Amino acid sequence: MISLLVLLSLQDDPAVLKAEAEPRKMLYRYLEGECAAKFEERRKAVAALKTPEEVKARQDALRAKFIEALGGLPERTPLNAKLAGTLKGEGFRVEKVIYESRPDHHVTGSLYLPEGKGPFPGVLVPCGHSDKGKAEEAYQRISILLVKNGFAVLCYDPIGQGERMQLLTPEGKPAIKGNTTEHSLVEVAALPVGWSTASFRIWDGLRSLDYLASRPEVDPQRLGCTGNSGGGTMTAYLMALDDRIACAAPSCYITTLERLFATIGPQDGEQNITGQVAFGMEQTDYVTMRAPRPTLICTATRDFFDIQGSWTTFREAKRTYALLGHAERVDLIEYPDTHGFSKPRREAATRWMRRWLLGVDDAPVELDGPVFREEELWCTPRGQVLAELKGKSVFDLIRARSRKLAEGRMGVDVESLGRLLARGAADFTAAPASTSRPVEGHPDRRVASRVWTTASKLAVPARLYSGPDPIHRPVVVLGREEDSKLSMEWALKGSPGVVVDLPGTGETAPDEKPGPLGRDWKEAFLAIHLGRSLLELRTDAARTVCASDPPDVLVGLGPMAPVALHVAVLNPKVRQTVLDGMVISWSAVAESGESRNQLAGMVPEALAFYDLPDLAAALAPRPLTIRRPVDSMGKPVGQEELERTYQKAREAYHAAGADKSLVLEARP
Numbered sequence: 001m002i003s004l005l006v007l008l009s010l011q012d013d014p015a016v017l018k019a020e021a022e023p024r025k026m027l028y029r030y031l032e033g034e035c036a037a038k039f040e041e042r043r044k045a046v047a048a049l050k051t052p053e054e055v056k057a058r059q060d061a062l063r064a065k066f067i068e069a070l071g072g073l074p075e076r077t078p079l080n081a082k083l084a085g086t087l088k089g090e091g092f093r094v095e096k097v098i099y100e101s102r103p104d105h106h107v108t109g110s111l112y113l114p115e116g117k118g119p120f121p122g123v124l125v126p127c128g129h130s131d132k133g134k135a136e137e138a139y140q141r142i143s144i145l146l147v148k149n150g151f152a153v154l155c156y157d158p159i160g161q162g163e164r165m166q167l168l169t170p171e172g173k174p175a176i177k178g179n180t181t182e183h184s185l186v187e188v189a190a191l192p193v194g195w196s197t198a199s200f201r202i203w204d205g206l207r208s209l210d211y212l213a214s215r216p217e218v219d220p221q222r223l224g225c226t227g228n229s230g231g232g233t234m235t236a237y238l239m240a241l242d243d244r245i246a247c248a249a250p251s252c253y254i255t256t257l258e259r260l261f262a263t264i265g266p267q268d269g270e271q272n273i274t275g276q277v278a279f280g281m282e283q284t285d286y287v288t289m290r291a292p293r294p295t296l297i298c299t300a301t302r303d304f305f306d307i308q309g310s311w312t313t314f315r316e317a318k319r320t321y322a323l324l325g326h327a328e329r330v331d332l333i334e335y336p337d338t339h340g341f342s343k344p345r346r347e348a349a350t351r352w353m354r355r356w357l358l359g360v361d362d363a364p365v366e367l368d369g370p371v372f373r374e375e376e377l378w379c380t381p382r383g384q385v386l387a388e389l390k391g392k393s394v395f396d397l398i399r400a401r402s403r404k405l406a407e408g409r410m411g412v413d414v415e416s417l418g419r420l421l422a423r424g425a426a427d428f429t430a431a432p433a434s435t436s437r438p439v440e441g442h443p444d445r446r447v448a449s450r451v452w453t454t455a456s457k458l459a460v461p462a463r464l465y466s467g468p469d470p471i472h473r474p475v476v477v478l479g480r481e482e483d484s485k486l487s488m489e490w491a492l493k494g495s496p497g498v499v500v501d502l503p504g505t506g507e508t509a510p511d512e513k514p515g516p517l518g519r520d521w522k523e524a525f526l527a528i529h530l531g532r533s534l535l536e537l538r539t540d541a542a543r544t545v546c547a548s549d550p551p552d553v554l555v556g557l558g559p560m561a562p563v564a565l566h567v568a569v570l571n572p573k574v575r576q577t578v579l580d581g582m583v584i585s586w587s588a589v590a591e592s593g594e595s596r597n598q599l600a601g602m603v604p605e606a607l608a609f610y611d612l613p614d615l616a617a618a619l620a621p622r623p624l625t626i627r628r629p630v631d632s633m634g635k636p637v638g639q640e641e642l643e644r645t646y647q648k649a650r651e652a653y654h655a656a657g658a659d660k661s662l663v664l665e666a667r668p
Helices: 004-010 023-047 054-067 136-149 178-194 196-215 228-241 255-263 286-288 306-325 341-356 385-389 394-408 414-420 521-529 534-548 558-570 588-592 612-618 639-645 648-656
Strands: 080-087 092-102 105-114 121-127 152-156 219-228 245-251 294-302 328-334 428-430 437-439 440-455 459-466 475-478 498-499 554-555 576-580 622-628 660-667
Touching: 023 255, 023 459, 023 521, 054 121, 054 219, 054 228, 054 306, 080 440, 092 196, 092 255, 105 136, 105 196, 121 136, 121 196, 121 228, 121 437, 136 219, 136 341, 152 196, 152 286, 178 196, 178 341, 178 394, 178 588, 196 219, 196 228, 196 286, 196 612, 219 228, 219 341, 228 245, 228 286, 245 341, 255 306, 294 521, 306 428, 328 341, 328 428, 414 521, 428 534, 459 534, 475 534, 498 534, 521 534, 554 558, 558 576, 558 612, 612 639, 612 648, 639 648, 639 660
Parallel strands: 121 152, 121 219, 219 245, 245 294, 294 328, 475 498, 475 554, 554 576, 576 622, 622 660
Antiparallel strands: 080 092, 092 105, 105 152, 428 440, 437 440, 440 459, 459 498
């Protein structure tokens, strides 16, 4: 039978929160407020800098934290570079090159070389978000403008673009529509193993710089970097981390995180560094971390990256460069157009490179001319390096990391788990329940409202269903999956029930169109910036609810099932736990590549310590039911896979003499 409690939660369900409170914006505003406190701390720290020594100490500290947030940097291995072909341009040639940023992980690039005798200064051009990658017209044009003005230029394909799609169909075609979508799916898979999309993108950039510097035509002491949009992001990261970049010009990216969050919100997967707001790294720091090396911030007045934030960054950078005695080495160009590597910004970047890498202060102008067809710049016959060379994708690398971490896990330490989930925990207080009213069609049941609230005004609404027998402890339900056919034989008609909308769900769910990352993807990225996750925040809220209303049965539905599992492990008063429609494991998400609606449930680096089956084992001998588990895409998982995944839990329950207390039921 369908649970009476679930039926009640879907019927006669007026809102608990008032509309004027804008509950669908509540979680974002709460997280934005938490970020604002960190931004204020950072402002005070920057204002306190008075000497070059203090600036240098902060640069070193931030750079170390940046690298740590990426999961560290791998060892440099042989590039194994290959020449795939050559094209002739007017006054230059293009070499089509392939090299390995990691063993058997291939990068495709276009190396533009001027005519004449070198060595020439070299400029790295990371691509922005274009499906064509290095073949996109704007990135060809900046490369051609630079090469015609005396620079060797390497423009390379990022993962998920050009010839480097990381998920392919059996026919060798891109499996994912949209390069930013693939970048963000990499982020979902990488987070639980302690990496991120930026980990791969940055390492590709550093190794591309290695390749550029290794060429005999290039002077390794005169290296620059410029890119637009996603390429501006990479330019910002690389120029902050690699001292070899003597001159930099990021375009259409640099604003401030504070203004970004207040306007369009967090963006593409690689633009969210785990914990960066928490440890005090603003976008401004990408510029000041490299001070006093020359940096030009290229902006557009009508960019979706807020121009006000760009000027805020510039002002702080100017002050920092002045403290170091070189205020003239940082500048900003604002052109009254929209987002893109348009001609004015391409010319400005080229002039900046000539000033600081060639010692020539002039004003070259870009002339009209042809660009190459996309296929001409391919380094592979079919335009996809994984299809041709059968190398390792980033998902292969993540899968290997996940399996290595699994070998070292020893099980769940409940005390350590509690500390892990208490990072930045909110202090919730519950208001008294409102006056109860009858539930239509159920004369023996009444419903009341209650709201738990943090000091920052984050609200957790709930509906309290009471029955004729108030002695029973309640059934607490987390989540409201309307398609649930959850059968709860143990749910007595008289049992009280609490149906909870955890932050960002139910009444407080963001008013966002559903997509591969879920409705709450912006909130999830804000939490990641704070070094947390939405799962941690929701677990914190659910623990508070269960502390004030200790449940006899705790039910987690769909995406809220992992939250219920965490709460049950941490609260010994939870007698029985039922998880319906839960993703089968975090390892499955990390190792699959494709996923849907999983970002909010990922805890950074969690797989170094535990996975969901480890939590299930830690519950023995308390009754646990796992029903209708799903894979990373939300598709049903079979009984055989369910049993295999939860074998450790089976063993734990057997050792506790409670075999019948663990029920594993896949969808029929």
